[in-house]
Amino acid sequence: MSTLWDFLLKYSRWFLFTFYVVVSCILLFDTNPYQHYVWMTSAGRVTSAIYGVAANVTSYFHLHDINEDLQRRTADLELEVIGLRNQLRAMNEKVYADSLAHDSVMQPFDFIIAHVISNSVSRTHNYITIEKGRLDSVRPEMGVVDQNGVVGIVNVVGDHSARVISLLNPKMRLSCKVKGRDYFGSLVWDGRNPGEAVLEEMPRHERFRKGDTIVTSGYSAVFPEGIPVGTIISHEKEHDDNFYALRIRLLTDFSTLSTVRVIANDMRQELDSLTAGEENDSRTNP
Amino acid sequence: MTKTAIQFTILYIVLALAQAIVFNNVCLFGAAVPFVFIYVIIRLPMTLAVNWVLTIGFTLGLVVDIFSDTQGMNSLACTLLAMARRPILHLYFPREDELTMPEPSIRSLGPEIYGRYLFTMVLFYCTAIFLIEAFSLFDPLRIMLRVICSTFLTFLLLLGLDSVISRGS
Numbered sequence: 001m002s003t004l005w006d007f008l009l010k011y012s013r014w015f016l017f018t019f020y021v022v023v024s025c026i027l028l029f030d031t032n033p034y035q036h037y038v039w040m041t042s043a044g045r046v047t048s049a050i051y052g053v054a055a056n057v058t059s060y061f062h063l064h065d066i067n068e069d070l071q072r073r074t075a076d077l078e079l080e081v082i083g084l085r086n087q088l089r090a091m092n093e094k095v096y097a098d099s100l101a102h103d104s105v106m107q108p109f110d111f112i113i114a115h116v117i118s119n120s121v122s123r124t125h126n127y128i129t130i131e132k133g134r135l136d137s138v139r140p141e142m143g144v145v146d147q148n149g150v151v152g153i154v155n156v157v158g159d160h161s162a163r164v165i166s167l168l169n170p171k172m173r174l175s176c177k178v179k180g181r182d183y184f185g186s187l188v189w190d191g192r193n194p195g196e197a198v199l200e201e202m203p204r205h206e207r208f209r210k211g212d213t214i215v216t217s218g219y220s221a222v223f224p225e226g227i228p229v230g231t232i233i234s235h236e237k238e239h240d241d242n243f244y245a246l247r248i249r250l251l252t253d254f255s256t257l258s259t260v261r262v263i264a265n266d267m268r269q270e271l272d273s274l275t276a277g278e279e280n281d282s283r284t285n286p
Numbered sequence: 287m288t289k290t291a292i293q294f295t296i297l298y299i300v301l302a303l304a305q306a307i308v309f310n311n312v313c314l315f316g317a318a319v320p321f322v323f324i325y326v327i328i329r330l331p332m333t334l335a336v337n338w339v340l341t342i343g344f345t346l347g348l349v350v351d352i353f354s355d356t357q358g359m360n361s362l363a364c365t366l367l368a369m370a371r372r373p374i375l376h377l378y379f380p381r382e383d384e385l386t387m388p389e390p391s392i393r394s395l396g397p398e399i400y401g402r403y404l405f406t407m408v409l410f411y412c413t414a415i416f417l418i419e420a421f422s423l424f425d426p427l428r429i430m431l432r433v434i435c436s437t438f439l440t441f442l443l444l445l446g447l448d449s450v451i452s453r454g455s
Binding site: 023024030032038 | 336340341343347351362366369418422
């Protein structure tokens with residue numbers, strides 16, 4: 001105890017000096033704004049550096065819990081995204097339906113709006129697949145159009161999807177006529193250019209002008225009359241000299257098909273029953 | 287209380303008041319500020335215990351601080367000065383026991399040595415106070431300018447003051 005006391009007495013000046021310096025510093029840093037600011041910011045910098053290192057180390061301890069939480073959240077979010085996407089698709093369909101022009105031609109027809117899920121334009125025989133099927137009231141032999149023009153005819157129907165023969169398929173022939181006239185011919189794709197088709201069997205005595213619109217003739221149970229198909233580019237001579245062949249630029253852009261309408265024709269059953277009756281007649285009355 | 291103690295008390299009070307009332311408002315050319323009150327610390331007798339020197343220095347600085355609204359700056363600088371007094375004197379006057387008078391003055395040390403001692407003390411104090419006040423090395427040239435100008439001004443004033451007091455005693 002006495003050595004401690006001696007030590008304290010011997011270095012008393014230093015203790016006193018330190019004490020006075022500390023008191024002065026407290027006064028200095030507390031009351032003068034600039035010194036206060038410097039003190040606080042430097043102290044803050046030092047503490048933040050140390051806390052940063054400590055936090056880095058301790059963050060590893062909670063990784064397991066954070067991981068679980070994140071997985072749960074991700075699963076919830078994914079479900080929500082799927083739900084929202086479905087909603088968005090439904091809204092898009094509604095918007096699409098609202099934006100359709102009211103053709104007087106199309107009034108007696110009902111539409112089923114469908115999305116194209118598979119398409120091709122580069123093969124020799126092209127088919128389109130849509131995501132509506134039997135359960136959505138799609139039947140074979142229904143016509144398919146989009147806002148620009150004719151797309152094709154429904155071929156095979158499943159429960160939730162259907163296959164459509166594209167217009168870009170030589171197996172499909174569409175009966176068309178020049179708008180405003182009554183001369184009709186048969187539109188077929190020649191396999192060369194996906195934006196062009198050939199309208200064959202047009203009578204030779206008729207005069208045709210470039211740019212005239214070609215529409216469906218209505219001579220079918222599938223498409224009503226007056227649906228635009230294309231415009232005339234040029235005419236070419238057919239091997240049969242009595243008939244013209246016209247090169248048509250198709251209005252439908254097959255490479256960007258996304259949403260189409262399937263024409264639900266209420267008249268079809270009636271028409272079919274009429275033709276069925278004809279067949280029965282020919283059978284019974286040879 | 288001995289005669290020297292009374293003398294020193296009067297000196298303390300007078301110089302502190304003079305600094306607060308008169309010399310704090312002097313700022314020659316925007317750079318030089320006189321610090322006359324440090325004369326008390328410079329003149330303290332060498333026989334006095336260091337603890338007392340420290341205490342007197344601290345309180346002197348504190349009083350001047352309170353008057354000039356710069357809490358802590360002068361007290362810190364005065365404490366440092368009080369601590370540095372003995373080493374600085376040893377720098378110029380190694381044989382301390384040969385002092386004729388216990389207080390360092392022109393009379394006891396001779397003009398050259400006293401001049402050096404005074405100059406060093408004043409320089410030390412001015413550097414300390416301006417660095418504490420700026421608390422950064424922003425614009426170091428300005429700080430240096432103020433230090434040098436204030437040192438010269440204070441040195442001249444204290445030289446004059448010392449000759450007056452020495453002739454008086």
